Amino acid sequence: MTTKVFIDGEAGTTGLQIRDRLISRSDITLVQIDPALRKDDAARKEAFAAADVAILCLPDDAARAAVALSADLGVRIIDASTAHRVNPDWAFGLPELSPAQAERIKSARYVANPGCYSTGAIALLAPLVAKGLVPADASITINAVSGYTGGGKALIAEYDAGTAPAHFVYATGQKHKHLPEIVEYVGLSGLPIFVPSVGNFAQGMAVQIPLHLDSLGTGATLESLHAALTAHYAGGGNIRVCPIEDQDSRIDPTALNDTNLLEIHVRGDAETGRAVLIAVLDNLGKGASGAAVQNLDLMISA
Structure with missing residues (x-):
């Protein structure tokens, strides 16, 4: 028996x-509708009714409307938008947070x-806050670059046309839509400073979190941060922690493109207590489509 899956918003990236x-x-049968009817609620409702699982690839308001449209049909939903990420009635789709997750x-x-940025930031910080190595009220800065x-389509068109900057x-106004989920699932008591950027490459992402270890007041060291992250992700999943020995090699944001992996690096200077936590992932893989499929596989394995 196959699982029937409807992708609402299939035409997007x-x-x-x-x-x-x-x-x-x-093991998967895709439920598809005529592209000319992709905004027709009656056709979409038929597709929701025919599916076991629907994956929403829609703007936030459209995702909320899709949930309402399908509410009486029993179909299970994976929402790729921001709309429901901090809703307690929804499971947050980062299974590596914990076995319970x-x-x-x-x-x-x-x-x-x-979200893609939040996947990297949460993966870096959540185990350290849970372990007490980074206080919940620490002053956190997150810097990131994405492909x-x-x-989306508008920015892709700019780069394809050669009109976008390198x-x-x-x-920079500190209202990025990924901030609420970072605060919620890391367990922070305050908002971090988040500085995202875009580079002239299609896919890939690096998320960086610098830390002055002495200011944390927890006795954290490069080694204890690395050990805590290694222990947390030792149980499997798609997140792995790289060896701590290599401190000065280049880190390529595109290194994991076309995979559903996320790699963590713990870098810095032990003598001065300065650390940089870095997560590398494919923004379209573990940061979006790959994560949706990973969650789908968990849901249909139950």
């Missing part, structure tokens, strides 16, 4: 990537896919 990951699988995803009707596909910083 995330939707196309999910379709490409599922279309050749023998993976179990919640397995049994959930509603799963909210994490331009994270900006690199730009944005969201």
Whole structure:
């Protein structure tokens, strides 16, 4: 028996990537509608009714409307938008947070896919806050660079046309839509400073968190940070911690493109107590489409 999956918003970047990951699988049957009817509620409702799981690749308001449209049909939902990520009635789709989180995803009707930047930031910080190595009230700064596909069709068109800059910083007003989920799932008591940017490459991402270890007041060292992260992710999943010995080699944001992996690096200077935590992932993989498929696989394995 196959699982029937409807991708609502299949024509977008995330939707196309999910379709490409599922279309050749023998255990999945894609429920598709005529592209001319992709905004027709009656056709969409029929597709929701025919599906076991629907994946929403829509803007926030459209995602909320899709949940309402399908509410009486029993279909399970994975939402790739920001709309439901801090809703307690939804399972947050980062199974590596804890074994309990993976179990919640397995049994959930509603799963909210994490954002790409927040996936990296939460993966770096959540185990350290839980362990007490980084205080919940620490002053945190997050710097990140993403490939331009994270900006959707309009930004992709700018880069394809050669009219976009080689690199730009944005969201400097500190209202980025990923901040609430970072605060919620890291367990921070205050808002971090978040400085995202876009580079002239299609896919890939590096998320960086600098720390003055002495200011944390926890006795944290490079070695204890590395050990805590290594222990947390030792149980499997798609997050792995790189060896601590290599401190000065280049870190390539595109190194994990076309995978659903996330790699963590702990770098810095032990003598002066300065550390940089770095997460590398594909913004379209573990940061979006790959994560949705990972959550789908958990949901249909239950």
